[in-house]
Amino acid sequence: MSRYNNPNITANMRNLIDANVAAFNQIPGVVIIHETVNWTVVYMSERGLKQLQLSLEDVCSMTSAEYYSNFFNEEDAKIYVPKIGSFMHGNNVEDTLSYYQQLKFPGKDNWQWHLSSTKIFLRDEHNKPLLSITVSIPIDAMHHMAVKADRLLKENDFLRQNYTNYSKLSKRERTILKEMALGKSSNEIAEELHISPTTVDTHRRNIRDKLSTKSSFEISQYARAFDLI
Structure with a gap:
C-alpha cells in the first residue's frame, strides 16, 4: 500500500516530499x-514512526480523527487546534506557529509534553496552503519547560471556563x-487611579460578585488567565 493513495496528494507534492x-x-x-484539506498525515520522519510503532503507510492511512484520538491529549488539543486553523487561514509567508502538545505512545502510561512548530510548506497556484510542515520536540527532559506547559494549559482551561x-x-x-491581584489595598488603588x-x-464588591470569587487566589487566577499580570 502506498502512502500516496490520498487523492489530495499531487505528483508535485510527492516529488517535493520525496526530495527532502x-x-x-x-x-x-x-x-x-x-495536507490541508482533511488534515491527514502524508509524511512522518523515521523518529516519529519508531515512537508510534507504525509504518508510514499505517500513519498515512489514518483519518485525522483517528490519528489525534489515538495519540494526542484531547484537552490541550482544544487549545491549539483552533490556533492552527487560524494560522493556516492567515496564510502568512514567513510566520511559524508554536504550541505545546501532549502525546501518549504505545506501551507508555504517561503523557509526554512536546513543543511543536508549524509552518506552511507548499501553496497552490492561487497561493493557498496545500501542505503544512511541523517539527515536534519532546520537552519532558527539560523539567522547567514541562511545568510551564502544564501551567499554561491550566490557565487556558480556566480562561475558557470563565x-x-x-x-x-x-x-x-x-x-x-x-x-x-497585585495585592494592593483600596487606598493604594484609589491613589493610583485618582x-x-x-x-x-x-x-x-462588584468584581467579586460578577466573578463569583471568594479568595485572593481566585482573583489571581483571573488576572493570570486573562493576561492582566
Whole structure:
C-alpha cells in the first residue's frame, strides 16, 4: 500500500516530499507533513514512526480523527487546534506557529509534553496552503519547560471556563482586578487611579460578585488567565 493513495496528494507534492526525506530524517525532532484539506498525515520522519510503532503507510492511512484520538491529549488539543486553523487561514509567508502538545505512545502510561512548530510548506497556484510542515520536540527532559506547559494549559482551561464571567467586567473593573491581584489595598488603588477609596471598595464588591470569587487566589487566577499580570 502506498502512502500516496490520498487523492489530495499531487505528483508535485510527492516529488517535493520525496526530495527532502533524507534531510527530514536528520532533524533532531519529529517532522510531520499534513495536507490541508482533511488534515491527514502524508509524511512522518523515521523518529516519529519508531515512537508510534507504525509504518508510514499505517500513519498515512489514518483519518485525522483517528490519528489525534489515538495519540494526542484531547484537552490541550482544544487549545491549539483552533490556533492552527487560524494560522493556516492567515496564510502568512514567513510566520511559524508554536504550541505545546501532549502525546501518549504505545506501551507508555504517561503523557509526554512536546513543543511543536508549524509552518506552511507548499501553496497552490492561487497561493493557498496545500501542505503544512511541523517539527515536534519532546520537552519532558527539560523539567522547567514541562511545568510551564502544564501551567499554561491550566490557565487556558480556566480562561475558557470563565470567559463569560470575565466579559461582564467593565474596563475600570478590569483595571482594579489587576491591582487586586497585585495585592494592593483600596487606598493604594484609589491613589493610583485618582478615585475615592469608597469607590474602589464598591468596584471590588462588584468584581467579586460578577466573578463569583471568594479568595485572593481566585482573583489571581483571573488576572493570570486573562493576561492582566
